[in-house]
Each structure stands twice: as C-alpha cells, then as structure tokens.
Amino acid sequence: MKNNAIIIGAGISGLTTAFLLKKNGLNVTVLEAENEVGGTMKSKRINDYLVELGPNSALETTPLLKQIIDEVGISNEMVYASEVSNKRYIFKNGKLYPIPMKPQEFFKSKLWSWRGKLRIMLEPFHGRAKNTTGDPFWEETVAQFVRRRLGKEFLDYTINPFVAGVYAGDPEKLGVRSAFPRLYALEEKYGGLIIGTIKGAKERKKREEKAKITAKMFSFLDGMGTLPNAIANYLGNSVITGAKVKSIKKDVKGYIVEFEKDGGTENLFSEVVVVSTPAYAASEILKKLSDKIESALKQIYYPPVAEVIFGYEKEQIGVELDGFGYLIPEKERRKILGTLWNSAIFPKRAPEGYVELTTFVGGTRQPELALKNDDELIKIVSDELKDIMKVKGEPKFVWISRWEKAIPQYNVGHLKIMAMIDEFEKENPGIYLCANYRGGISVGDCVISAEKTANKILSEK
DSSP states (O other), rough: OOEEEEEEEOOOHHHHHHHHHHTTOEEEEEEEESSEEEEETTOOOEEEEESSSSSSSSSOOSSHHHHHHHTTOGGGGEOOGGGGOEEEEEEEEEEEEEEOHHHHHHHOOSSSSHHHHHHHHHHHGOOOOOSSSOOOOOOOOOHHHHHHHHHHHHHHIIIHHHHHHHHHTTTTBBBBBHHHHHHHHHHHHHSSSHHHHHHHEEEEHHTTTOOEEEEEEEETOOOOTTTEEEHHHHHHHGGEEEEEEEEEEOOSEEEEEEEETTEEEEEEESSOEEEEEEHHHHHHHTTTTTTHHHHHTTTOOOOOOOEEEEEGGGGGOOSSOOHHHHOOGGGOOOOOOEEEHHHHSSSSSSOEEEEEEEEEEEEETHHHTSSHHHHHHHHHHHHHHHSSSOOOOSSSEEEEESSOOOSSOBBBHHHHHHHHHHHOOOOTTTTTEEEESSSSSSSHHHHHHHHHHHHHHHHTT
C-alpha cells in the first residue's frame, strides 16, 4: 500500500494536493525551495497598505475551495468583493467605458459600433470550425475563434484586453481549446456561445458548480497569502521550506528525491511524487527521468509581468472608483495592461483617506517594459494614470513586484505538451504533475486540478 507522498512545491496546487492526501490518511512531505510557502500567492502589510505579490482575489468556482477554507479555520477572515466591483471598464479613445452587463446596456454602449453590435448578435448563425489538417492537437487561436464567431470589434475591444488581464497574453497566440476550454466546449456541445451559455448555466446548477462570471469573488482581510499559510499550518512539520529539489531518480520500488537544504544534500524515498512547480523548474527536476518531458516543459512560455502598486490620497484621483478597474486594448497603444482599483474591491487595502491601485506592465504584449528599472516603471505608470485616470501629483506609496516568469501561456501547441505529460505519467507510475500550466491558471482551477491529482493517487493506493 502507498502510504506516503512527496509534494514538490508549496504553491496553492501543491499545498491543496498535500492537504487532501493528508486528510485521507497519507503521510505527506512538502518540499519548497523558497523560505516561504505560497508560490506567487503572497501578501504583505506595509504602512497600512495591503500588498499582493500575486493574485489579488479568487472566485468560488468549486465548493471544495470554501470547504478547505472552513477546515483550515480561516472562514472568519474571508472578505467578499463589493457590489461595485462587478462593474469593469475598457479604455477606448481616451475614455473609460463600462462593459455592459445587461441587454439594454449593450445597446447603449459606445464600446462597439452598431455594425460591431450587429455582428455580435449574429453569433448563433455562424457554424463550427472544421479541422481539415488531421492533426488531433489542432486548434484555432483565441483570436481566430472570436473573429469567426463574434467579429473583429469584439476581439479588439473586449477579448484582447480580457486576455491581457487574465493571462497577460496574446489572443493571436493562445489556443482556444487550451486557454478557454469552456468557451470552445460551448461551440462543440451546443453549436454556439449564446445558446451554450444559457444551457450550460442550467447544467452547472445541477452540479453545484458556478461559471466564473457568476461565482463570488473573495479575498482575506490580510490578503490571498492567508490561504497557503493556513494550509501550511494545517500540514505542520510536513512542510519543509528552503529545500531545493535537484532531481528525481527511479528506484526499484519508487523514486528518490534529491534536494539541497542548509548547504547539504538529502534524499527522500517515496512511491508517490507530485511535482507542483512551474514548468521551467519541473523540466530541470524531471530531466533525469525523461529528455522528452524536459524538452516539452521548456516550451511553455512565461512572459515577464510587473505589478506596480501605488497609494494616493483620495483627492488626487480624477475619476470615480466605482468598479473593479479597467483594461486596455492593444489597439490603444498604451504602456500598461490595466489597473485594479483595489480600494473599491475590498476593504482595508489602504490607510483611511487613501486609495490603493495595482497596475500591470509587460506580459506578452510588451515584455521589455516589465523589466525596466524601478524608476522607469514608476514614471511609466504615473504618467499613464495621470492621463487615463486624471490623477494629480505623485503617489504617496509605491511597491513593485516584478515576475520575470509570470503566467504560463496556453499557446497553440499546448495540447500536444499536455498529451506528452499524460504519456510521461503513464510511463512513470507514481509521478504526477500538478501546477497552473495544466488545467487552468486561476486559484479555483488549481484547486480542482489538485483534487483530481489527489483522487488519482488515492484510487491507485
């Protein structure tokens, strides 16, 4: 019987997998290279500003998420997003336009021309794309899919900024089956997006699942880092930080995991090893087991992204902060991807009388800008906010988080890489890959992937 498991990586995927395995009676050991858990999900309180180094929020897309929060004892620290945060803006021709959420708002909106709106309404009359290549991994790009079904205007002024906000990515490169499988499934299953959305909502209700557009957004009083820290506390001494895994080697009955800790080298044996690191780190860890998987994982691109957090006095802001924030289409040729209005979304993000904003720079659109030095980034963002949000003067608080490899891109070709991972797992029973380059990048996606991984391990005990 397999009664122990090693999990490499203490981000949300690895910690959730460990939590579920421990809950079901397995002895787990979590090895984390850094001195803190959480991966990108870390939070700090600085001068009474809440600084998120990674995701600013999560969506309750699966009941498991709330169940874990309850079991690790942090339900009372949860905060739900304000009602106004449902309102989101797109920057176009020098103005911020709200994204319409109701039919009457759609017809009044200036985001698209009447011609563009007519093209959107004709969506149900467009047929499915056909794979004429014979390649099982063939897929349209997100841009091709949206252009075909909803038109160029909707792509340029809705999907392009949305993709930049979610993936920091490029719809001309992301694969629709890989990056937005639910969108692709609506066409495959129902023949269209509008009819599929209506029917899909009824089916999700039966499964007690929620679409991301209707799921409640939440965080914690002291930020998203509360969740990984609480899971790590639940796991206790099972989590070893400062443990950098160098390799995994096959043994007669399982695997030997070699890692560095406090200047020395140590080995652990297990029949079950879960690799929950970013793809580029996993490729190094797994290369002694397979050249093919090393090469495949290296193909997953992570663009650089800088998060620039500014604090201002309320009087300095020239627009009403009555929404989640805004995104910027590539056609607008700005130097930022968009800005979150943190203080409008959750309470106590800034001192009394002040507001906090997080602006994103770089991504696939302009990777070089994310790598600018701090002074240059501060100037870029300050100048953009003065123009877009009519901000007066300079920020009173500044914090920059720079991720040289930020978010995995589910570009065309990703399906083939995923198939190679499936094949690798079959060839190496007991090894499992569970991270945000597989199954979705959101917190909820990572929790669902971790649940699937844990269930596989438990079923094979």
